[in-house]
Amino acid sequence: MKIFTAEQIYKADKFTIAKQQIPSDALMERAATQLFEWMHSRLQGAEVTIQLFCGIGNNGGDGIALARLLKEAGYNIKVHVVNYSEKRSKDFLLNLERLKDRKIWPEFLNDDCVMPEIAPNDIVVDAIFGIGLNRAPSEWVGKLILHINASQAFVLAVDIPSGLPGNRIPWNTDHVIRASYVLSFQVPKLVFFLPETGVYQNQWELLDIGLDAEFMHTEETEYEFLVKPDVLPIYRPRLKFSHKGTYGHALIVGGSYGKIGAVQMAGNACLTVGSGLVTAYVPECGYHSLQTALPEAMVLTDEEDEYISKIEVPFHPDAIGIGMGLGTHEKSVKAFGEFLKNNDAPMVIDADGLNILAKHPEFVKHVPKQSVLTPHPKELERLVGEWKDDFDKLEKAKAFSKENQCILVIKGAHSLILSDGKGYVNSTGNPGMATAGSGDVLTGMITGLMAQGYLPLQAAVFGVYLHGLAGDIGASKMSYDALKATGIIENIGNAYMELFKRPEAEVVPES
Numbered sequence: 001m002k003i004f005t006a007e008q009i010y011k012a013d014k015f016t017i018a019k020q021q022i023p024s025d026a027l028m029e030r031a032a033t034q035l036f037e038w039m040h041s042r043l044q045g046a047e048v049t050i051q052l053f054c055g056i057g058n059n060g061g062d063g064i065a066l067a068r069l070l071k072e073a074g075y076n077i078k079v080h081v082v083n084y085s086e087k088r089s090k091d092f093l094l095n096l097e098r099l100k101d102r103k104i105w106p107e108f109l110n111d112d113c114v115m116p117e118i119a120p121n122d123i124v125v126d127a128i129f130g131i132g133l134n135r136a137p138s139e140w141v142g143k144l145i146l147h148i149n150a151s152q153a154f155v156l157a158v159d160i161p162s163g164l165p166g167n168r169i170p171w172n173t174d175h176v177i178r179a180s181y182v183l184s185f186q187v188p189k190l191v192f193f194l195p196e197t198g199v200y201q202n203q204w205e206l207l208d209i210g211l212d213a214e215f216m217h218t219e220e221t222e223y224e225f226l227v228k229p230d231v232l233p234i235y236r237p238r239l240k241f242s243h244k245g246t247y248g249h250a251l252i253v254g255g256s257y258g259k260i261g262a263v264q265m266a267g268n269a270c271l272t273v274g275s276g277l278v279t280a281y282v283p284e285c286g287y288h289s290l291q292t293a294l295p296e297a298m299v300l301t302d303e304e305d306e307y308i309s310k311i312e313v314p315f316h317p318d319a320i321g322i323g324m325g326l327g328t329h330e331k332s333v334k335a336f337g338e339f340l341k342n343n344d345a346p347m348v349i350d351a352d353g354l355n356i357l358a359k360h361p362e363f364v365k366h367v368p369k370q371s372v373l374t375p376h377p378k379e380l381e382r383l384v385g386e387w388k389d390d391f392d393k394l395e396k397a398k399a400f401s402k403e404n405q406c407i408l409v410i411k412g413a414h415s416l417i418l419s420d421g422k423g424y425v426n427s428t429g430n431p432g433m434a435t436a437g438s439g440d441v442l443t444g445m446i447t448g449l450m451a452q453g454y455l456p457l458q459a460a461v462f463g464v465y466l467h468g469l470a471g472d473i474g475a476s477k478m479s480y481d482a483l484k485a486t487g488i489i490e491n492i493g494n495a496y497m498e499l500f501k502r503p504e505a506e507v508v509p510e511s
């Protein structure tokens with residue numbers, strides 16, 4: 001699912017209006033109708049007071065049109081026009097007239113206004129600013145936003161929480177609506193997914209306003225939101241006349257004294273995602289535990305007991321996952337550097353592998369092209385340096401990935417995959433996955449997919465999505481709190497099944 005910029009949304013509007021030969025206010029009417037239906041299906045005519053705060057642009061116009069539809073259905077409404085500029089949009093004015101024609105008189109709020117009373121049980125519709133916000137709201141509008149946020153009312157934001165710009169962090173974090181729910185039009189907005197800007201809403205949902213499908217399909221975007229229809233076509237079905245060799249031989253390199261579990265989890269995830277064979281390369285001390293806990297894997301050991309000092313394997317792996325639990329012993333660092341130099345096939349690098357790269361920038365040029373690096377934000381910072389904010393982080397990470405021709409998986413609530421200037425935002429996963437070993441499982445899964453022949457970017461995208469889905473299924477059975485990394489592995493199979501489940505409406509009952 002594509003993530004459009006505000007400019008692209010305006011372009012889609014224009015294209016749709018021309019192609020469908022509709023007046024411009026028709027899109028606003030569709031938007032308001034969708035908002036109304038969403039609310040009406042839930043409220044069912046309830047006697048609650050709905051307070052609509054409407055700006056003077058098209059976001060405000062949506063709010064004003066919604067007010068008319070709510071009033072026509074008998075709802076108890078109060079309409080406030082947040083009069084922050086003289087430059088009112090044409091469709092806002094048109095809808096204001098329609099409202100007045102029905103004898104609904106909004107209250108105009110100006111910079112000297114008294115803050116309207118909002119009861120905790122009221123519903124607030126936030127239609128002050130939409131995607132057109134391009135500078136800091138003035139002080140009094142900021143105060144009004146603070147007042148709404150302090151009200152305890154349920155706040156339903158139209159398109160985007162007001163005060164949140166679409167392409168940067170807010171000017172003042174207090175002057176942004178904290179939305180209980182956002183109903184956003186047609187496409188998700190990038191700010192919903194970044195840690196600094198995603199906090200202004202609890203939940204969001206898309207409303208379809210019928211923007212032209214051809215335009216939406218052909219327009220190239222910088223970011224995509226990964227949902228099931230995006231990842232399904234990546235799947236490589238298993239063949240009837242196949243054998244374990246068909247699905248590749250993966251090598252997992254890592255572990256040190258006290259951290260063998262990381263390799264065990266990565267190896268287990270690698271096998272569970274479908275790799276034909278898995279060999280683990282660990283220090284001697286890991287031999288018995290690995291052979292016992294993961295009998296399907298083969299184990300090669302280093303001559304050192306507690307850490308890896310040399311990485312040599314007597315076969316050519318189809319994919320390599322490296323770094324989990326590796327530690328930073330000077331001999332391990334040297335072995336890692338040598339290993340990078342002697343391999344040109346893409347690999348998956350995680351944890352201490354990334355820490356070593358950060359401390360030894362001279363190694364970075366030896367990272368095979370198209371390798372997948374899976375940092376969490378702290379590891380990323382060590383690699384690319386400090387950033388000002390989330391948007392700066394994205395630029396720095398993109399530049400790193402371009403310069404080194406690698407794929408970056410930035411782990412987080414919405415893990416973000418960056419490759420060749422393009423970003424993919426994951427939709428699956430939950431806070432229960434913020435747990436020890438979760439990253440080792442992801443590394444194992446991406447490695448296992450690469451071993452089976454998925455291209456590195458495909459493996460990263462499919463792996464991140466499947467990992468989150470397995471975590472979601474795990475959490476649905478045992479809570480966020482009790483989910484452990486092994487619980488994610490146990491649900492990889494269920495995640496595959498979920499991926500191929502047909503929606504209920506499609507299942508034709510047997511006659």
Ligand SMILES: NC(=O)C1=CN([C@@H]2O[C@H](COP(=O)(O)OP(=O)(O)OC[C@H]3O[C@@H](n4cnc5c(N)ncnc54)[C@H](O)[C@@H]3O)[C@@H](O)[C@H]2O)[C@H](O)CC1
Nearest residue numbers: 027028057058059129130131132133134135136137159185
């Ligand atoms: N395809 C769609 O998604 C549709 C969305 N609709 C709605 O339209 C808004 C976007 O409307 P727009 O008029 O472009 O912007 P805003 O309503 O956000 O209005 C802002 C308005 O005010 C100016 N401005 C910007 N920042 C400030 C500021 N800090 N102080 C004062 N004034 C400011 C700016 O120049 C704009 O003119 C979208 O979010 C949807 O809600 C359409 O209804 C249908 C199609």
Ligand SMILES: [K+]
Nearest residue numbers: 126129160162
């Ligand atoms: K809004």
